[in-house]
Structures are given as C-alpha cells and as structure tokens.
Amino acid sequence: MPQVTLDDWAAMPRNRAEVRRGVLVAAPFLDTRHQLAVTRLAYFLDVRVPDLVALAGVLSEGTVRTDRVTKFSEYAEVGIEHYWIVDLEEPASMTTYRLIDGEYENFGEHTGKVSLDFDGIPLTLDLDALTTRHAQRP
Structure with missing residues (x-):
C-alpha cells in the first residue's frame, strides 16, 4: 500500500480515516x-x-x-x-x-x-x- 505524505493528508477531505505508520486506514463509524x-x-x-x-x-x-x-x-x-x-x-x-x-x-x-x-x-x-x-x- 502506498505511503501517505503530509501533503496528501492535508489535501484530503476530512472523513473517517486516519494515517497509521504512513498508511491510510479507514476508521470505524462512531x-x-x-x-x-x-x-x-x-x-x-x-x-x-x-x-x-x-x-x-x-x-x-x-x-x-x-x-x-x-x-x-x-x-x-x-x-x-x-x-x-x-x-x-x-x-x-x-x-x-x-x-x-x-x-x-x-x-x-x-x-x-x-x-x-x-x-x-x-x-x-x-x-x-x-x-x-x-x-x-x-
């Protein structure tokens, strides 16, 4: 899976995701x-x-x-x-x-x-x- 850079993260819409060790991971619905x-x-x-x-x-x-x-x-x-x-x-x-x-x-x-x-x-x-x-x- 490709690494997410800080620029990539900043450009993403805010949703239910987080970055763990450089990899984008979907967070569970809360x-x-x-x-x-x-x-x-x-x-x-x-x-x-x-x-x-x-x-x-x-x-x-x-x-x-x-x-x-x-x-x-x-x-x-x-x-x-x-x-x-x-x-x-x-x-x-x-x-x-x-x-x-x-x-x-x-x-x-x-x-x-x-x-x-x-x-x-x-x-x-x-x-x-x-x-x-x-x-x-x-």
Missing part, C-alpha cells in the same frame, strides 16, 4: 454519543502548556483492540507520556496511564468527577458529563 464525548473531552483538555501531550481514547465497539493494544505500542514507541482510555459504558470511567521507562503503567482508574494533577496543572473532569445533554464547563 455513534453520536461517542462523538459528543470526544468533543467534550477535547474541550476539557484545552490547556496551554509547552511540550505537553495528552491523549485520550474513547472506547467504542469498533476501537477497543486499537485503543487497548495497538495504540499502547505505537504511542510508547514515539514517547507519548500520558495515555488515557475513557469507557462510556455506565458508569463512565477513565483509566490513566503514564509512560515509565518505555512502558505504560496504570496510574489510576476513575469514575464520576476526576481531579488530577497533570504535571503540576490541576485538572478536573466530570466523566458523567461527557455524554449528558448539557455538559458542565470545567
């Missing part, structure tokens, strides 16, 4: 609840800190293996320090991982309102509000 949670989580994580990368995967039926297996190795390989997995099944929960010596270690499992110290930055997330009709502001 339901409205999942999309809402992803959008709200991105809003909550809008912190301005140089050299800080946090990634959160929101589990869905079509992404469980990718989020729990593939991304672990890919993200660790490139040194992404924080990886969080949000599961929207009731009750909504989040497992936080941190890269230590090249491997992700579980740093906690959370439900409800989560208060974290994210590299010196206090961060509070209401996991239940990720999919409710009216989300709370952080």
Whole structure:
C-alpha cells in the first residue's frame, strides 16, 4: 500500500480515516454519543502548556483492540507520556496511564468527577458529563 505524505493528508477531505505508520486506514463509524464525548473531552483538555501531550481514547465497539493494544505500542514507541482510555459504558470511567521507562503503567482508574494533577496543572473532569445533554464547563 502506498505511503501517505503530509501533503496528501492535508489535501484530503476530512472523513473517517486516519494515517497509521504512513498508511491510510479507514476508521470505524462512531455513534453520536461517542462523538459528543470526544468533543467534550477535547474541550476539557484545552490547556496551554509547552511540550505537553495528552491523549485520550474513547472506547467504542469498533476501537477497543486499537485503543487497548495497538495504540499502547505505537504511542510508547514515539514517547507519548500520558495515555488515557475513557469507557462510556455506565458508569463512565477513565483509566490513566503514564509512560515509565518505555512502558505504560496504570496510574489510576476513575469514575464520576476526576481531579488530577497533570504535571503540576490541576485538572478536573466530570466523566458523567461527557455524554449528558448539557455538559458542565470545567
């Protein structure tokens, strides 16, 4: 399969695809609840800190293996320090991982309102509000 360049990616219409190791891969369809949670989580994580990368995967039926297996190795390989997995099944929960010596270690499992110290930055997330009709502001 041909490699996708950055110029190729920039020229593509935004749809349900991602690039994995230079290869274009179709992403599974995500339901409205999942999309809402992803959008709200991105809003909550809008912190301005140089050299800080946090990634959160929101589990869905079509992404469980990718989020729990593939991304672990890919993200660790490139040194992404924080990886969080949000599961929207009731009750909504989040497992936080941190890269230590090249491997992700579980740093906690959370439900409800989560208060974290994210590299010196206090961060509070209401996991239940990720999919409710009216989300709370952080």
